[in-house]
Amino acid sequence: MQENLVIVESPAKAKTIEKLLGKNFFVTSSYGHIRDLAKKGLGVDVDNNFKPDYIISSDKKKLVDELKKLSKQAKIVWLASDEDREGEAIAWHLQNVLKLDDKNIKRITFNEITKDAILKAIENPRKIDLNLVNAQQARRILDRLVGFEVSPILWKKVKSALSAGRVQSVAVRLIVEREREIMDFKSKATYKVSAIFTSADKNEKFQLKASLTTDFNTEKEANNFLEKCKNAIFTVESTDKKPAKKSPAAPFTTSTLQQEASRKFRFSVAQTMNIAQRLYERGLITYMRTDSTNLSTLALGSAKQTIKNLFGEKYIKTRQYKTKSKSAQEAHEAIRPTYLQNTEIEGSPQEKKLYDLIWKRTIASQMTDAELEKTTININISNDKEKFQATGEIITFDGFLKVYMESNDDDNENTETSGLLPALVAGQIINRKEITATQRFTQHPPRYTEASLVKKMEELGIGRPSTYAPTISTIITREYVVKEDRPGTERNYTKLTLKSDDIKLEKLKEIVGAEKSKFFPSDIGIVVNDFLVENFRTILDYQFTAKIEEYFDEIADGKLDWIKMLSNFYKPFHKQVDDSLENSQTTKAERILGIDPKSGKQVSARIARFGPIVQLGENDDAEKKFSSLKKGQLIETLTLDEALKLFELPRTIGEYEGKEVVASTGRFGPYVRHNSKFISMKKDIDDPYTITIERAIELIKEKNQKDSEKNIAKFGDIEIINGFYGPYIAHDGKNYKIPKGQDPKTLTRNDCLALIEAQKNKEPKTKTSARKSATKK
DNA sequence: CAGTGAGCGAGCTTCCGCTTGACTT
Numbered sequence: 118m119q120e121n122l123v124i125v126e127s128p129a130k131a132k133t134i135e136k137l138l139g140k141n142f143f144v145t146s147s148y149g150h151i152r153d154l155a156k157k158g159l160g161v162d163v164d165n166n167f168k169p170d171y172i173i174s175s176d177k178k179k180l181v182d183e184l185k186k187l188s189k190q191a192k193i194v195w196l197a198s199d200e201d202r203e204g205e206a207i208a209w210h211l212q213n214v215l216k217l218d219d220k221n222i223k224r225i226t227f228n229e230i231t232k233d234a235i236l237k238a239i240e241n242p243r244k245i246d247l248n249l250v251n252a253q254q255a256r257r258i259l260d261r262l263v264g265f266e267v268s269p270i271l272w273k274k275v276k277s278a279l280s281a282g283r284v285q286s287v288a289v290r291l292i293v294e295r296e297r298e299i300m301d302f303k304s305k306a307t308y309k310v311s312a313i314f315t316s317a318d319k320n321e322k323f324q325l326k327a328s329l330t331t332d333f334n335t336e337k338e339a340n341n342f343l344e345k346c347k348n349a350i351f352t353v354e355s356t357d358k359k360p361a362k363k364s365p366a367a368p369f370t371t372s373t374l375q376q377e378a379s380r381k382f383r384f385s386v387a388q389t390m391n392i393a394q395r396l397y398e399r400g401l402i403t404y405m406r407t408d409s410t411n412l413s414t415l416a417l418g419s420a421k422q423t424i425k426n427l428f429g430e431k432y433i434k435t436r437q438y439k440t441k442s443k444s445a446q447e448a449h450e451a452i453r454p455t456y457l458q459n460t461e462i463e464g465s466p467q468e469k470k471l472y473d474l475i476w477k478r479t480i481a482s483q484m485t486d487a488e489l490e491k492t493t494i495n496i497n498i499s500n501d502k503e504k505f506q507a508t509g510e511i512i513t514f515d516g517f518l519k520v521y522m523e524s525n526d527d528d529n530e531n532t533e534t535s536g537l538l539p540a541l542v543a544g545q546i547i548n549r550k551e552i553t554a555t556q557r558f559t560q561h562p563p564r565y566t567e568a569s570l571v572k573k574m575e576e577l578g579i580g581r582p583s584t585y586a587p588t589i590s591t592i593i594t595r596e597y598v599v600k601e602d603r604p605g606t607e608r609n610y611t612k613l614t615l616k617s618d619d620i621k622l623e624k625l626k627e628i629v630g631a632e633k634s635k636f637f638p639s640d641i642g643i644v645v646n647d648f649l650v651e652n653f654r655t656i657l658d659y660q661f662t663a664k665i666e667e668y669f670d671e672i673a674d675g676k677l678d679w680i681k682m683l684s685n686f687y688k689p690f691h692k693q694v695d696d697s698l699e700n701s702q703t704t705k706a707e708r709i710l711g712i713d714p715k716s717g718k719q720v721s722a723r724i725a726r727f728g729p730i731v732q733l734g735e736n737d738d739a740e741k742k743f744s745s746l747k748k749g750q751l752i753e754t755l756t757l758d759e760a761l762k763l764f765e766l767p768r769t770i771g772e773y774e775g776k777e778v779v780a781s782t783g784r785f786g787p788y789v790r791h792n793s794k795f796i797s798m799k800k801d802i803d804d805p806y807t808i809t810i811e812r813a814i815e816l817i818k819e820k821n822q823k824d825s826e827k828n829i830a831k832f833g834d835i836e837i838i839n840g841f842y843g844p845y846i847a848h849d850g851k852n853y854k855i856p857k858g859q860d861p862k863t864l865t866r867n868d869c870l871a872l873i874e875a876q877k878n879k880e881p882k883t884k885t886s887a888r889k890s891a892t893k894k
Numbered sequence: 895c896a897g898t899g900a901g902c903g904a905g906c907t908t909c910c911g912c913t914t915g916a917c918t919t
Binding site for chain 1: 908
């Protein structure tokens, strides 16, 4: 057995390092943290200096035993976890759990996996930095105290099984407040004027697009302007050329990679991380959970070489980027290809795409600026003080743009910049071909996408590269927010066009406000957020994390005692907990919407046990009626008319084969019920409020037809069913596969029994897995 | 992506950050 045991955090990393270190070293990994606060109860003794109760979780026991065994056989254990707060804590937990003596351990760190860096680390070992460890303990314990003291208040005051936390609650707040901004937003219309000019000289042919530098507020003003243009002479007042530069973006961090993959490929944050993980495990890219934009000297060198080979010397510009985010801990490099000379890889289309993106971004970051020439042409109007302006941009040297251009968040904003403008001289007269004034509306602030939420969280220093994706999934599974598409609404707008000597007025329609994969708060999300902001303002403050991070830094620097820090936080915090338990109202977000003109009864909305509902009649009304809100409706913005419409369902629309046909909306959308069968309506075609009996019968017939095809054969308690995934055998509440190539119609009862028996033998495996997932739930 | 369309009764739920697996139809 080797004298030296090296423990890192990630097994993929362990593999590479072992190759570099040679046979005297055995390298293994801890798979992240090996123990954590007890899952049951608070896990912290608040009356005893916040003494933490650390437990090795069940899924880490085997690993810890293995590590114990290995460390006993080794002379020196090199604790090589990451060079940050969490990494230091992992090293410290390892020492404690493995019961390693100070003289047998050496703490080493390196933030690039190269032979040089690792050998250098081995030559310069240090002790475990207890201050840094304590900063981590303070972070961990504070998060536990916040999460486990505030969540139970929500169970009591709002709804069972809800959760609150330093990170997730602020993420939800961002989404709720953005929605409120949108609710309050008043769109303002202006008339934007643009023109197409042509040459006055018939020998010269060009078209120049220009826009007026000011907008008009009313149709009348716009029309007056166009009237004036009829008799105006247009003269080139000035042309101006200016050189400009564009610089490449920094290499990828976790959050910027998530943003770009979302913008360019529409990958979800989790999807990007899964693909990146696979690339990392295959040794194709560096670690994908990082907040650093740093590139190793090795990478800088090979980028230089690659650029020289592919594009030539003049495209090289070696740069090191400063990491933007203040909370960055920089335990790793930026995300980059391990070998920059590999311009492409084998793999799934998604893997190839993501690798290509990472490669381009990394290479571009080491290339020269792009050089541009921006041209502005101002056009004078003889009878008006307004001016038209045309702008153009051409690339005089492409530089990094040869390989990569960062995408923009607001891709729907098509700025009117064209490429090369015609060569015009001041004083030259040009002709108007067409001038239009189009009514445009200001847009509400955009709803968050996964990626833009991550970006915002990073700006606020909330969450870490390893938690962005899990946090998003938490706020969705708690049903605080939904991520979905919403159709837009139709809007009228006006367009005035001046051509020859006529002004044409058009009333046009456009679809606006359609959303794709955006976050919307739910009623529960809104209620919980309002409750938390009201009762725990300090923790919900956008600056809270940034502030406590300063304390953690002081602890890490040995300037602040971690127990004192926790105590300073906990005293006022716990008082808030007690206060809100005692004084705050249980909240149902109730709103009285008005009176139903038909029945004279009160209409109200609130959160009930199974979600948001509207109620017709007061609580003591024996004949009160309920209805659930539709998808996309919020209690906060529901109108009386919308509420009244909800009571129209379920709606009896007629009879078919002597049985009632009812239309309504359920958990899974609108449906038709007939003969105790539910038939989903077709999306975007049917509407439960307007569906006719004829159409309903059509749906019923269709469904009956499908059902008759569903059952292929039946032998007593054994059935052959044509399911969604193809035909299968159903027996005793369980489903069994039919082997490929076997025609299900020819199967006999005995064939089925044989298949069932054959597949039952595999059961022990599925049983244990069933138990596992059950205990997880 | 199949199927689904209900209306408490006790006890449980919950945090954030490190890591990767391995259950299917």
